[in-house]
Amino acid sequence: xxxxxxxxxxxxxxxxxxxxxxxxxxxxxxxxxxxxxxxxxxxxxxxxxxxxxxxxxxxxxxxxxxxxxxxxxxxxxxxxxxxxxxxxxxxxxxxxxxxxxxxxxxxxxxxxxxxxxxxxxxxxxxxxxxxxxxxxxxxxxxxxxxxxxxxxxxxxxxxxxxxxxxxxxxxxxxxxxxxxxxxxxxxxxxxxxxxxxxxxxxxxxxxxxxxxxxxxxxxxxxxxxxxxxxxxxxxxxxxxxxxxxxxxxxx
Amino acid sequence: xxxxxxxxxxxxxxxxxxxxxxxxxxxxxxxxxxxxxxxxxxxxxxxxxxxxxxxxxxxxxxxxxxxxxxxxxxxxxxxxxxxxxxxxxxxxxxxxxxxxxxxxxxxxxxxxxxxxxxxxxxxxxxxxxxxxxxxxxxxxxxxxxxxxxxxxxxxxxxxxxxxxxxxxxxxxxxxxxxxxxxxxxxxxxxxxxxxxxxxxxxxxxxxxxxxxxxxxxxxxxxxxxxxxxxxxxxxxxxxxxxxxxxxxxxx
Ligand SMILES: Nc1nc2c(ncn2[C@@H]2O[C@H](COP(=O)(O)OP(=O)(O)O)[C@@H](O)[C@H]2O)c(=O)[nH]1
Ligand SMILES: Nc1nc2c(ncn2[C@@H]2O[C@H](COP(=O)(O)OP(=O)(O)O)[C@@H](O)[C@H]2O)c(=O)[nH]1
Ligand SMILES: [Mn+2]
Ligand SMILES: [Mn+2]
Ligand SMILES: [Mn+2]
Ligand SMILES: [Mn+2]
Numbered sequence: 353x354x355x356x357x358x359x360x361x362x363x364x365x366x367x368x369x370x371x372x373x374x375x376x377x378x379x380x381x382x383x384x385x386x387x388x389x390x391x392x393x394x395x396x397x398x399x400x401x402x403x404x405x406x407x408x409x410x411x412x413x414x415x416x417x418x419x420x421x422x423x424x425x426x427x428x429x430x431x432x433x434x435x436x437x438x439x440x441x442x443x444x445x446x447x448x449x450x451x452x453x454x455x456x457x458x459x460x461x462x463x464x465x466x467x468x469x470x471x472x473x474x475x476x477x478x479x480x481x482x483x484x485x486x487x488x489x490x491x492x493x494x495x496x497x498x499x500x501x502x503x504x505x506x507x508x509x510x511x512x513x514x515x516x517x518x519x520x521x522x523x524x525x526x527x528x529x530x531x532x533x534x535x536x537x538x539x540x541x542x543x544x545x546x547x548x549x550x551x552x553x554x555x556x557x558x559x560x561x562x563x564x565x566x567x568x569x570x571x572x573x574x575x576x577x578x579x580x581x582x583x584x585x586x587x588x589x590x591x592x593x594x595x596x597x598x599x600x601x602x603x
Numbered sequence: 604x605x606x607x608x609x610x611x612x613x614x615x616x617x618x619x620x621x622x623x624x625x626x627x628x629x630x631x632x633x634x635x636x637x638x639x640x641x642x643x644x645x646x647x648x649x650x651x652x653x654x655x656x657x658x659x660x661x662x663x664x665x666x667x668x669x670x671x672x673x674x675x676x677x678x679x680x681x682x683x684x685x686x687x688x689x690x691x692x693x694x695x696x697x698x699x700x701x702x703x704x705x706x707x708x709x710x711x712x713x714x715x716x717x718x719x720x721x722x723x724x725x726x727x728x729x730x731x732x733x734x735x736x737x738x739x740x741x742x743x744x745x746x747x748x749x750x751x752x753x754x755x756x757x758x759x760x761x762x763x764x765x766x767x768x769x770x771x772x773x774x775x776x777x778x779x780x781x782x783x784x785x786x787x788x789x790x791x792x793x794x795x796x797x798x799x800x801x802x803x804x805x806x807x808x809x810x811x812x813x814x815x816x817x818x819x820x821x822x823x824x825x826x827x828x829x830x831x832x833x834x835x836x837x838x839x840x841x842x843x844x845x846x847x848x849x850x851x852x853x854x
Contacts, residue, residue, distance in 0.1 A: 353806055355604045363783070448841065458757040467782040501791070505756045505842040506709040508832045509774045509794030511801070523760045526809045531718040532614070540752070540809045543760030550762070550801035554822055555604055558791045559780045571805055581759045590699065591756040594849035595842065 353571040357555045357563035363470065364564075366398035371491030374565055380494055381569065387552035388488060389564035390500045390515055391468055393478045400472035406433040411445070418446045431464075431474075438462035438476055443595040450595070455480055456583035457515050458592075459502045467559075481516025488518070495519030499549040501558060505591070512553025514545035514582065521578025528577075541579060604822040608806045608814035614721070615815075617649035622742030625816055631745055632820065638803035639739060640815035641751045641766055642719055644729045651723035657684040662696070669697045682715075682725075689713035689727055694846040701846070706731055707834035708766050709843075710753040718810075732767025739769070746770030750800040752809060756842070763804025765796035765833065772829025779828075792830060 358378050364370065370392060380386070394400075408416070408429035416429035432449065436442065439451040439462045451462040463477040478484045481498040488496040498516035503509070514522065526540040552566035586592055609629050615621065621643060631637070645651075659667070659680035667680035683700065687693065690702035690713045702713040714728040729735045732749040739747040749767035754760070765773065777791040803817035837843055 353606045353802070355606070355802070444841065450841075467786060467788055468784065470784050501793070506835055506840065507794060507797070508830070508835055508839075509792040509797075511794050511797050524808075529810045532811050532813065533719065533721050535718060537718055537810055541760040542752070542804070542809060543758060543762050544805060546758070546760075546762050547801040547805050550798040551604070551606070551805065553793070554795060554798050554802065557775075558777045558793060559788055560783045562783065579759075584757055584759055588759075589757065590695065590701075591842065591846065594845045597849055598845035 353551075354569040355551050355555050355566055356569070358565040358567060359563070361392070361562065361564060364392040364395040366396065366400070368396045369491075370396050371488050375492060378567055380492060380567070382494065383570070383572065385495045385497065385520065385548060385568040385571065386488070386492055387497045387499050387512075387549060387556075387566045387568065388485075389556060390463070390477055390481060390498050391465060391475060392564040393481070393484045393488075393498055394465075394475050397478055397484065399476040399478060400469060401434065401474045401476055403428060403430040403434070403473045406430040406437065408433040409436070412436055415445050415449065422447055431461075434464055434474060434476070435462045438464060443592060444599040446599070453477060455482070455515070456585075457481075457500075457502075458583075459500070463500055463502065463515075477515065482518065483516075485516040485518035490518075497545050497549055497552070499552055501553060512549040512551075512556075514543075514549040517545045520545070520573055521580055522582040523579040524573065525577040525579050543582060544573065545582065604802075605820040606802050606806050607818055607820070609816040609818060610814070612643070612813065612815060615643040615646040617647065617651070619647045620742075621647050622739050626743060629818055631743060631818070633745065634821070634823065636746045636748065636771065636799060636819040636822065637739070637743055638748045638750050638763075638800060638807075638817045638819065639736075640807060641714070641728055641732060641749050642716060642726060643815040644732070644735045644739075644749055645716075645726050648729055648735065650727040650729060651720060652685065652725045652727055654679060654681040654685070654724045657681040657688065659684040660687070663687055666696050666700065673698055682712075685715055685725060685727070686713045689715060694843060695850040697850070704728060706733070706766070707836075708732075708751075708753075709834075710751070714751055714753065714766075728766065733769065734767075736767040736769040741769075748796050748800055748803070750803055752804060763800040763802075763807075765794075765800040768796045768831075771796070771824055772831055773833040774830040775824065776828040776830050794833060795824065796833065 412432035415432040416427040420427040444450040663683035666683040667678040671678035695701040720726040
């Protein structure tokens with residue numbers, strides 16, 4: 353498996369045709385997988401926003417006040433309002449806003465970025481990353497994964513993760529296959545889009561590198577059943593109810 | 604970045620010298636990183652165990668009963684006991700045993716495997732995966748990551764993850780660097796050992812493939828500050844207290 357970044361992409365602006373910009377810079381082969389950082393998908397889709405567009409409601413004011421007290425500095429309730437508007441719900445308001453985005457991804461601040469955003473205060477995640485991946489997939493003719501860098505429970509730091517994908521399943525289902533002793537594997541669903549997004553992040557990096565697109569070459573999904581179930585629904589999630597009960601305990 | 608599996612490794616047995624078995628099969632270059640599935644580290648370290656070695660206590664009996672009631676079949680309390688003995692604590696007993704292993708990794712069933720274990724009921728995770736990685740690193744002369752396949756909150760499926768590493772830091776610290784607009788990045792610590800473990804898992808896979816070792820070639824950590832803080836301590840963890848309060852609510 354070979355993973356490399358696409359070189360020489362320009363600063364992306366609203367309306368830009370990312371697929372063409374990629375196709376002009378790399379000769380894709382039919383078995384390639386293209387991983388695109390959500391930041392440029394958002395830029396092309398015009399997801400830049402200014403704080404002035406968000407009118408803080410009661411919840412946003414409360415959150416900004418709590419966070420402000422903790423940090424001992426003024427916090428802008430309009431940012432909290434942006435997070436709320438991008439979310440289905442908040443699992444935790446304080447000291448972090450842990451959001452379920454409208455498309456089901458659980459992440460801090462609903463994935464809103466304040467870095468790498470010229471001429472705007474904020475960059476929101478793509479409205480529907482699966483649809484974005486589908487459009488790129490159709491234009492490029494190979495599977496596409498839209499990625500983000502995000503944190504996760506229990507571990508420090510962030511890693512690349514898939515938030516949308518098209519042209520391939522999200523996971524390899526190993527159930528029904530056998531181990532080295534001929535025993536059937538119990539419950540192994542390998543979330544390959546997340547593993548591919550993590551691999552891509554190793555070559556794109558964060559910060560000013562200017563490399564938002566990675567190509568994965570010579571990796572095969574193989575002869576597996578596929579699954580597109582990546583985001584846990586609330587009723588299959590054991591962590592979510594605990595967080596909700598806990599964080600609303602003081603209500 | 605190139606990621607490939609080491610071919611032709613035998614079934615690993617207690618006392619086997621994994622480093623030599625790897626070095627005989629691949630010409631490592633000084634900038635390679637070797638990712639080793641914990642399953643063979645455990646096998647070499649004699650971490651096979653039989654259920655008969657575990658004398659269930661009260662907690663194990665209670666867990667087996669609860670899980671058994673749910674599944675409507677007899678559950679073996681000795682397995683629950685094995686998980687308890689491998690753990691610092693359980694964050695959740697039921698319907699899953701979510702364990703903090705003795706070395707700080709949070710995972711279901713304390714990572715005990717019942718697949719790919721010949722001549723024993725169970726395979727426990729290495730006792731100290733950092734020490735295991737350190738020994739392999741010293742013998743191989745390149746950075747080594749000990750990996751496992753494990754699930755994670757909020758998302759379906761499993762992915763490769765680092766449980767021990769040596770010869771390189773766990774994370775790249777991007778704080779103090781600047782984005783494309785010259786704005787300082789706020790809080791970006793890239794957990795590269797987890798991303799490398801995920802990439803390795805794409806070429807090793809699960810099941811009967813017989814490929815427990817992957818080499819990452821032509822990837823550079825680069826000129827970053829490093830951090831070895833990967834597992835969150837309890838007092839820096841926002842999710843853990845919620846889970847503990849929630850799951851012990853019925854006590
Ligand atoms: N060429 C180019 N690179 C960009 C642009 N925006 C961000 N990047 C680069 O894309 C990579 C990922 O950026 P990041 O902000 O981490 O995106 P995210 O992970 O999707 O939130 C970094 O190397 C950035 O320097 C852009 O408009 N053009
Ligand atoms: N050659 C060899 N391969 C093994 C052995 N044990 C497991 N494997 C392979 O190593 C890979 C990872 O196995 P898995 O059980 O998923 O390990 P884990 O992710 O560390 O729990 C699979 O391709 C297995 O077939 C062994 O003793 N020898
Ligand atoms: Mn982002
Ligand atoms: Mn990023
Ligand atoms: Mn395992
Ligand atoms: Mn595995």
